[in-house]
Every structure is written in structure tokens, then in C-alpha cells.
Amino acid sequence: MAKQKPDWVVNAGIAGTFSTELSLGSVVQVVQERFGDLGVEEADGRFTDLAEMGLWPHAILSNPNPPLPGLPMCNGLTVNKVHGSQESINQVRSKYPEAEIESMEGAAVFYACTAASVPFVEIRSISNIVEPRNRDAWNLPLAIQNLNQVLVDMLDAIPQ
Numbered sequence: 001m002a003k004q005k006p007d008w009v010v011n012a013g014i015a016g017t018f019s020t021e022l023s024l025g026s027v028v029q030v031v032q033e034r035f036g037d038l039g040v041e042e043a044d045g046r047f048t049d050l051a052e053m054g055l056w057p058h059a060i061l062s063n064p065n066p067p068l069p070g071l072p073m074c075n076g077l078t079v080n081k082v083h084g085s086q087e088s089i090n091q092v093r094s095k096y097p098e099a100e101i102e103s104m105e106g107a108a109v110f111y112a113c114t115a116a117s118v119p120f121v122e123i124r125s126i127s128n129i130v131e132p133r134n135r136d137a138w139n140l141p142l143a144i145q146n147l148n149q150v151l152v153d154m155l156d157a158i159p160q
Helices: 086-095 106-116 140-156
Strands: 009-017 027-033 039-041 047-049 073-078 101-103 120-129
Touching: 009 106, 009 140, 027 101, 027 106, 027 140, 073 106, 101 120, 106 120, 120 140
Parallel strands: 009 120, 027 073, 073 101
Antiparallel strands: 009 101, 027 120, 039 047
């Protein structure tokens, strides 16, 4: 984006959900993001994120663009690892109770697009419930199929 500024960025992918209100295959737009695991582990085992340390100016990143009509809105948590044990799930839920989904790059896109003043949207399809690791319970084909349909509908809606 430093060399060529796009008109619009669409960050699309799958996500796990912490919410019991989102079913597998649901497609949502993420309107707020935060980095969930950038920081330090304290000597007592607690996690302190960059915002709490005063090293990051925004604990929560918000999309300044108007939301797309027709897609439910939710809050995201960007992580470098998918949570797979009940202990780590409980810790992240306690620390970030507003997070409804987790993905691996949403907050970085929010930050980069906001810094470059490029309009953007983050769209996620739910592939799994965040629970103790159980790949058999994931439904990637449904999540990808539903995500692709939303993306095709978005493209079809662009005036020619």
C-alpha cells in the first residue's frame, strides 16, 4: 500500500467462534479487532498485551467505514495460534470477553488499512467453534462455500 494505494481492501477468510450465537457456515463482517497475543507472559503466568504495556496505541481497532448491509457484525481477536485447550480458551475469554471470533490476520489488516487511509472490510465465515482441539467438528467446505457466495454477491453488486 506504500507504493500503490488500492481503492478498497477485502479481507476474507474463515474463523473460529467463541459465540454460541454463530453457527458453522455463518458469514459475518468484523467491525472491531484486537491483537490477542502480542505482549509478554509475566512471571506469575498472566499475559500482558502491548496496549496494557503502553507500547501499542490502540487496544481495540475499529473499522471507520460504514458496515455492509445484510451481514451480521461482530468483534474479532487476532491470534498467532488457534486456541485448542480449555485452559487457554478460558484465559482468552476472560481477558477479551468482547471477542466473538478468532482469526490470524484481521487486526493487521485493520491497522495497515487505517494507517494508509484505505477503505476495507473484513468478512469471515465460521468454520469451527473454539473448543478443545477437535478438527472433526470443523466444517471447512461449508464455511468456504458460504464465504465464496457472499464474495460473488459482493462482486455482482458492483455497478458496471
